[in-house]
Amino acid sequence: MAVRRLAEKQPKSFAFSNENLAWAEREIKKYPEGRQASAVIPLLWKAQEQEGWVTEPAIRVIADMLGMAHIRVLEVATFYTMFNLEPVGKYLIQLCGTTPCMLRGAEELKKVCRRRIGEQEQVTKDGKFSWREVECLGACVNAPMVQINYDYYEDLTPESFEKILDALAAGKEPKPGPQIDRQFSAPVGGPTTLKTVGK
Amino acid sequence: MAKLIVDGTEIDVPPEYTLLQACEAAGAEIPRFCFHERLSIAGNCRMCLVEVKGSPKPVASCAWAVKDCRPGPNGEPPVVNTKTAMVKKAREGVMEFLLINHPLDCPICDQGGECDLQDQAMAYGVDSSRYEENKRAVEDKYIGPLVKTFMTRCIQCTRCIRFASEVAGVPELGAIGRGEDMEITTYLEHAMTSELQGNVIDLCPVGALTSKPYAFQARPWELIKTESVDVMDAVGSNIRVDTRGREVLRVLPRLNEDINEEWISDKTRFIWDGLRTQRLDQPYVRERGKLRPATWNEAFAAIAKKVKGVKPEKIGAIVGDLASVEEVFALKDLIEKLGSPHIDCRQDGVQIDPSLGRAGYIFNATIAGIDEADSIMIVGSNPRREAPILNARIRKRWRAGGVKIGVIGERANLTYDYEYLGTGPESLANFKPGRDKTKKPLWIIGQGALARKDGTSVLAAFMKAAISAGALSDGWNGISMLHTAASRVGALDVGAVPGEGGMTVEEMAKKDALGVLFLLGADEIEVEKGAFAVYIGTHGDRGAHRADVILPGAAYTEKSGIYVNTEGRPQLANRAAFPPGDAREDWAILRALSEQLEAKLGYDSLAELRRAMMQKHPHLGKIGQIERADASALEKIAKLAGNVDKTAFASPITEFYLTNPIARASAVMAECAALAAQRPLQAAE
DSSP states (O other), rough: OOOOOOOOOOOOOOOOOOOHHHHHHHHHHSTTTTTTGGGGHHHHHHHHHHHHHHHHHHHHHOOOOOOOOHHHHHHHHHHOOTTTOOOSSSEEEEEEHHHHHHHIIHHHHHHHHHHHTTSOOOOTTSOOOOEEEOOSSSOOOOOOEEEEEEEEEESSHHHHHHHHHHHHHTTTOOOOOESSSSSSEEEEEEEESSSSTTT | EEEEEEHHHHHHHHOOBBBBHHHHHHOOOOOOSOOTTTOOOOOOOOOTTEETTTOOSOOOOGOGGGGGSSTTSSOOOOOOESSSSHHHHHHHHHHHHHHSOOOOOOOGGGTTOOHHHHHHHHSSSSOOOOOOOOOOOOOOOOOOOOEEGGGGGGGOOOOOHIIIISOOOOEEEEESOOOGOOOOGGGOOOOOOOOTTHHHHHOOOOSEESTTTTTTOOOGGGGGEEEEESSTTTTOOEEEEEETTTEEEEEEEBBBHHHHHTTTHHHHHHGGGGGTTTTTOEEEETTEEEEEEEOOOHHHHHHHHHHHHSSGGGEEEEEOSSOOOOHHHHHHHHHHTOOOOOOEEOOOOOOOOGGGGGGGSSSSTTTTGTTSSSSSEEEEEOHHHOOOOHHHHHHHHHHOOEEEEESSSSOOOOOOOOEEEEEEEEEEEOOOOOOOSSEEEEEEEEEEGSSSHHHHHHHHHHHHHHTTTTTHHHEOOOOEEOOTTTTHHHHHHOOOOOOOOOOHHHHHHSTTSSSSEEEEOOOOOOOOSSEEEEESSSSHHHHHHHOOOOEEOOTTSOOOEEEEOSSOOOOOOOOOOOOOOOOOOOHHHHHHHHHHOOOOOOOHHHHHHHHHHHOOOGGGGGGTTTOOOTTHHHHHHHHOOOOOOOOOHHHHSOOOOGGGGHHHHHHHHHHHHHHHHHHHHHHHH
């Protein structure tokens, strides 16, 4: 964890798209009068979905929408590490580096990232990729794994990881989930127990 | 009431007390950093840990209520220990953690010598540290010209954040990041805008927030501390003036629950650099259009020559906003002895007639009474600018809930919600108490509603509306006037208003209205050409520029004087330093001058002057107490109703930071005023 700051380069303004605005207004209505501030995290998340990251104008816009002081929203945005305060690539790779993944070869995946993308939090020139190491994403059975935007890619090897990156770079949609012959987190190579059940 | 055993002694406390309060009631000392009586409970510093019998872990006593404690197995009262080995160890542990990231820079820290962390580390800490890693370092933040930050020292107690959002009502401070990386800052390091922001310096238990103007000026033990009273507004905040040699180095608040609690406004706190600059330190006499330095005798002779050359009714006097009652009394005495009825203290031209009764011009409800009010109506006033401390009190009442606030006049951000009822006298005249009449309505009228031609009628309409709303009942007088000048109530008390056939300030200031005009620190009016002006005051401000003779006086920190605040409470300001150069205390100047004018005043010392004054006005002798005024005056005033015009009420204070000659001489206040002037531009972006 390091000190989190807003990006130096900021866009001039922010506005929710019509669709997102309608969604935000619905979200705000969920809370009773005087408790609109409760909607701050969903709204920040929506802003991040729309822009890829939480911009400074977005913080102000959301604060004004919810009747909060600007600093209050900044507090929330800087507290939660899943709010990106700087631009990220179109595909944000969150690479799990916690013990199980590390033991199963996360270090090798990091090398791939470094070679193909660069250092953490750097966006490639074409704007497609950036990566960061994160703490456990809760898919230890399928270690090592990465999360790319909303999808988990599991049971990776450097080769299969590179294939995924190639596919994404080519604009294809690689299949999420285990990248080896395996159903979700069931045992590799098929079931080992309860084989007779149902036979 | 709930029973509790603290350190073996059984005590009886209200069940909603926190353990910390209960322990203090039992006489035990509990160290703390984040807990503060006037702020919400945060419970994050962990310094107040105590042992509660039955709980396996120590308990943060500030965040644990007495009613949350479970009784013993046979219904015995809960047992709390504050002196056991467990508590000692817990405190040592917390202290060690706090000191891990706290720099060891006490020798260069402005808080040194008056630092909670320093004191408590001595009392509750251990002698050495086991920490060998690098300490955390935090970037300093810009949060305005008044508060200097040194963020590495911050222990993240969040008192400043809570103060800004709760008491000051301007939620500008916040904590960004988290854990070790948590940092206190304003949004994008904008300057704070609250006029109470200086209080965060006092609240900060370490040296993270210190006074910028006072930075590296002195150590607390070098300073001589004098208890005094503030004159920046009519609230009369209790202050402590710290001096070294003859220089005032800082002003701090003093606890007074009935007035300022423990807060003071920024103008009160940071005015002191204005006490050094632009000072008048010797008499001046105008010769051939130019002021030249003179001796006291030359100056007196020049005045005496002029005074003897004019008829008594051509002599007048205007009392300024910072004069103490003694000076006003002596000046009035002198003017009367000279045979003139022309004296006036109402520089801003407010229509207040003290002869109708004292209740007509004081804050009858008292400032502490705001806490009791169940509805508040503010007429023609912007209390946030006119009396920030009083405004904070109204905000406190609003936060407690169950109060309706209405405003007639300027529509300003007062830091609390209110119902806006109109701009001017019409709205006042149309006021009809609804069915939701409250028991203790508080009606506040500001000087903005009275400093106009129809002021008397406005005041009458105000009284009428307030009485109809039930602001006057048995045991409650909620009809209150908020003054802006520290000298005003005292001057009205001693009757410094035109006598029979006397002229008002406005008339006296007119061209050629008078032959000789005495200005006792009167800097807020433009005196037109004609009269020979004698200025008795402290700063080279408007009055001194107009003057033909300048007699250098003493500022409020340089004399002993009684000031009566807007509640009608006389308070004693003490001398903390001496006036510069040849300057003298104002009453002494008047006394010496009177001899030269052959109208000798009958007192040779301040004590004699006070005795004479108190004989005439006995209530001024009751320092710190309010003499309740006879409320029948209010009904009398209500009957004076006349025609009112439709102009909207406007607050008399447009620039909060520049309301008096001391403030105008202060570089710090000038910087604040410049920042404040930029603000509307920012908002318009």
